[in-house]
Amino acid sequence: MDRIVLKSFGKINLGLDVVRRRTDGYHEVRMIMQTVGLCDTLTMRKTKGEKISMKCDLSFLPTDRKNLVYQAIELMKERYHISSGVAVDLKKRIPVAAGMAGGSSNCAAAIKGMSQLFGLDLSIEEMCEIGVSLGADVPYCIWGKTALAEGIGEKLTRLSPMPDCWILIAKPGISVSTAFAYKNLKLDQLEKHPDIDGMIRDLENQDLDGICSKLENVLETVTIPKHPVIRDLKEHLLEHGAEGALMSGSGPTVFGIYKEKHTARRALESLRGIQDVKQAYVVRPV
Structure with missing residues (x-):
């Protein structure tokens, strides 16, 4: 070869x-x-x-x-x-x-x-x-x-595979340093933590609604105050049919989870005129 x-x-x-x-x-x-x-x-x-x-x-x-x-x-x-x-x-x-x-x-x-x-x-x-x-x-x-x-x-x-769904990925035109996100995370001030064990059970039960209700990322407590566009993008996806929305990793990419392809595609089209969004795709879990 x-x-x-x-x-x-x-x-x-x-x-x-x-x-x-x-x-x-x-x-x-x-x-x-x-x-x-x-x-x-x-x-x-x-x-x-x-x-x-x-x-x-x-x-x-x-x-x-x-x-x-x-x-x-x-x-x-x-x-x-x-x-x-x-x-x-x-x-x-x-x-x-x-x-x-x-x-x-x-x-x-x-x-x-x-x-x-x-x-x-x-x-x-x-x-x-x-x-x-x-x-x-x-x-x-x-x-x-x-x-x-x-x-x-x-x-x-x-873990058990994620239930089949459609995922809209949207990257705003900003950059977030991973080092910045972790350095500025105030662990002692976090009011709540993600229910990781509950989400593992939802994956085992193939419960997409349960998974979407538990989407959480503690690094948003750092990135959203500095970059409100991340919050705005999450709200936009939820307003356009997402079952749940979250920032991935240290950001700034935001994703929304959809049960139907046509709903995800319509949400994708709704992002076309938003200047802050530089890349957007509809994909599925692998």
Whole structure:
């Protein structure tokens, strides 16, 4: 195999709770993660020599050692004594720096791609071990589907799949730093925490109404006061038929859950004239 094409899927958080801040500065979390059908595409191929080369259709993204894809390939070349060069072509659709783990997902795809391209036949556990050294969300992106993430995000438990539905993803034209969101989270002032255990039961029972009633993300207590457009976007989706709406990850992407495709499509059309919305898609859970 000299060339491989991989899909790199984005994620949303159905629930995001922060349990405590550790002495090393990291935060312990309990999150329910869900892969969605919005994906980037990685084309990877072997090349002569030992060089790693990378290009991307978004000119502002780095294509050197600052990119997690490059880092993953470099790490695996060294770890498995791979002398061949690797060329990567990345085409982006997942919103960048938007709470959908696009960079982590690209990194996970690169790890899988290296395993397949060079016949390493790595297990999920071996790939996750590589992934966690590059980013806390990378192991989940290797797993995909529906999962509970604990610790700093690297302790994963497979959950029952999300009931079939339609998900409208909307990215406003702002950026939110993950570091900013966690640094400014006031854990001692949180009035309530997401019902993660209740949502796990709703997933087991395939209760979409129950899931939608429990959507909660404690990082909204940081991002919404600074960026009210996130609240406005949630309200807009609810007013246009969403069963529930939430900010994903550290934001600013907002998603709404719909039972019917036509309702989700109408809501998507309603966003066309809103200047603050830069990207919007209707997708399904993966």
